[in-house]
Amino acid sequence: MTSDTSRLVLTRPDDWHLHLRDGAALQAVVADSARQFARAIVMPNLKPPVTATQDALAYRGRILEALAHAGVPEGTFEPLMTLYLTDNTSGDEIRKARASGAVHAVKLYPAGATTNSDAGVTDLLGRCKGALEALQREGMPLLVHGEVTDADVDVFDREARFIDRVMLPLRKAFPELKVVFEHITTKDGAHYVRDADGPVAATITPQHLLYNRNALFVGGIRPHWYCLPVLKREEHRQALVEAATSGSPRFFLGTDSAPHARGLKEHACGCAGCYTALHAMELYATAFERAGKLDRLDDFASRFGPQFYGLPRNTGTLVLERCATEIPTELPFGDTTLVPLAAGETLDWRVQA
Ligand SMILES: NC(=O)N[C@@H](CC(=O)O)C(=O)O
Ligand SMILES: [Zn+2]
Numbered sequence: 001m002t003s004d005t006s007r008l009v010l011t012r013p014d015d016w017h018l019h020l021r022d023g024a025a026l027q028a029v030v031a032d033s034a035r036q037f038a039r040a041i042v043m044p045n046l047k048p049p050v051t052a053t054q055d056a057l058a059y060r061g062r063i064l065e066a067l068a069h070a071g072v073p074e075g076t077f078e079p080l081m082t083l084y085l086t087d088n089t090s091g092d093e094i095r096k097a098r099a100s101g102a103v104h105a106v107k108l109y110p111a112g113a114t115t116n117s118d119a120g121v122t123d124l125l126g127r128c129k130g131a132l133e134a135l136q137r138e139g140m141p142l143l144v145h146g147e148v149t150d151a152d153v154d155v156f157d158r159e160a161r162f163i164d165r166v167m168l169p170l171r172k173a174f175p176e177l178k179v180v181f182e183h184i185t186t187k188d189g190a191h192y193v194r195d196a197d198g199p200v201a202a203t204i205t206p207q208h209l210l211y212n213r214n215a216l217f218v219g220g221i222r223p224h225w226y227c228l229p230v231l232k233r234e235e236h237r238q239a240l241v242e243a244a245t246s247g248s249p250r251f252f253l254g255t256d257s258a259p260h261a262r263g264l265k266e267h268a269c270g271c272a273g274c275y276t277a278l279h280a281m282e283l284y285a286t287a288f289e290r291a292g293k294l295d296r297l298d299d300f301a302s303r304f305g306p307q308f309y310g311l312p313r314n315t316g317t318l319v320l321e322r323c324a325t326e327i328p329t330e331l332p333f334g335d336t337t338l339v340p341l342a343a344g345e346t347l348d349w350r351v352q353a
C-alpha cells in the first residue's frame with residue numbers, strides 16, 4: 001500500500017461476509033459490491049435457504065446473470081458460494097460442495113438467531129457431527145453467526161454466551177476445523193479469537209468499528225443502525241478497532257451488508273441488517289484513519305481473508321481518494337427503496353471510479 005494524505009492505493013479487496021439476496025433485490029445491489037470488491041463470500045440465508053450444492057450453483061448462476069445485466073464486465077467479481085447448515089446436512093453434501101469448486105464455506109445459523117434463520121441448527125454437536133467431520137477433513141471453513149438464542153439470555157450477552165456454550169465445545173471436539181466467527185461485536189469475541197488455539201478467525205463489519213449502541217438511540221430510535229448482533233457499548237467497539245488494526249491475520253473484512261426494504265426497516269418490528277455495500281471501503285477507511293492505522297487497512301481488507309480461505313490474493317488495485325462524499329439518503333431497491341448506513345452524512349473518502 002502507498003499512502004499520502006490524499007490517496008490510498010490498496011490491493012483490490014474482498015468481502016468475506018455479504019448478503020446479496022435474490023431477484024430484484026439482487027439486481028439492485030450486486031453492482032455496488034462489484035465496484036469495490038473482487039470476490040465475496042455470499043451468505044445462503046435466502047427464503048428458502050441454500051442448503052444443497054445444486055442450489056448454491058443455481059444461485060451463483062443468478063448472481064452472474066445479475067452482474068451481466070448490471071453491465072459489470074465478466075470476470076470482475078467472483079461470488080464465492082456457501083451452504084446453509086441444517087440439522088440434516090450430510091457429510092456427503094459437504095464433499096459434493098467441496099468438489100464443485102464453487103462452494104467455499106458452510107454457514108451455521110443457530111435456529112432463530114437472525115434474519116431467515118428458522119431452518120437453522122437446533123443442536124450443533126448433537127445433530128451435525130457428520131457434516132462437521134466432513135468440513136474438518138475437507139479443510140472447508142465453518143462460518144458461525146455466534147449468538148445463543150435462549151430467551152433468558154440478555155440480547156447484549158448473546159455473543160459472550162455463545163463462546164462458552166458453543167465455541168469452546170465445538171473447538172474441543174473438532175480442533176482442526178477452520179472456523180470464522182462472523183461479525184464479532186464484543187471484546188469477548190475479539191479476545192477469544194485473538195487467543196484461541198487452532199484455525200480460528202473473525203470478520204468485522206464497518207458499523208461495529210464505527211458505532212457503539214448509542215447510535216441506535218440518537219434523538220429517537222434509529223432503525224437503520226439496527227443489525228444483529230446488535231451494536232454494543234463503547235469498550236467493545238474499541239476492542240474491535242484494536243483487533244482489526246492489530247495486524248493479526250485472524251481478523252479480516254466482512255461487511256455483513258444486509259439490505260432490507262426501507263418499509264421493513266422503518267416498521268413496528270423492523271428487520272435487522274445495515275446496507276453498507278455502497279460505501280464499504282470508505283467506511284472502513286474512516287474507521288482505520290480514526291485509529292491512526294490506515295497503513296493496516298490493506299492487510300485487513302485484502303490479505304488476511306484469502307490467506308485464511310487458502311485462496312490467492314487479488315492482483316488488481318483499488319484507489320481511495322480523500323474527497324468529501326455525501327452518502328445518498330436512499331437508493332432504488334426493486335419496486336421500493338433502500339436506506340444505506342449513515343445516509344445523508346459525509347465521509348472523507350471516495351473509491352475512485
Ligand atoms: N446481520 C443482520 O442483521 N442481518 C443479516 C443476517 C445476519 O448476518 O445475521 C440479514 O440477512 O439481514
Ligand atoms: Zn449473522
Ligand SMILES: [Zn+2]
Binds near residue numbers: 017018
Ligand atoms: Zn450476515
